[in-house]
Amino acid sequence: MDLPQYLVVADNTVVLDGVNAKFMEYLAHLAMLHKLLFGTDLVITSGKDGQHVAGSLHHLGLAVDQRTRDKNPEEFNLWMHVLSYSADAVPITVFDERNFPPAPHLHVEWHGA
Numbered sequence: 001m002d003l004p005q006y007l008v009v010a011d012n013t014v015v016l017d018g019v020n021a022k023f024m025e026y027l028a029h030l031a032m033l034h035k036l037l038f039g040t041d042l043v044i045t046s047g048k049d050g051q052h053v054a055g056s057l058h059h060l061g062l063a064v065d066q067r068t069r070d071k072n073p074e075e076f077n078l079w080m081h082v083l084s085y086s087a088d089a090v091p092i093t094v095f096d097e098r099n100f101p102p103a104p105h106l107h108v109e110w111h112g113a
């Protein structure tokens, strides 16, 4: 699939086909902000692919994981504020899973239509 500008996948195992269209629009906006703030692309490390717990919204195309190791603590803090602020207008839920094995990441869920 053609990805929005500044949105990239970590590798070719990451599947974004079938991710909710409105969620993808939101991620496209986020990617632009990511580029503006940090000068780098927003890296998705998991979409519909991968091993996720039963009932995970990943399987439904309603969750993605974002890379966190590309940001220093200050940048991560800013990014969390951007996401949290946007949650007032956009139906997302954000989980800081930097301590979650096997790889640290930010889990973002879409709770809209």
Ligand SMILES: [Zn+2]
Pocket: 046, 058, 063, 064, 065, 106, 107, 108
């Ligand atoms: Zn996840």
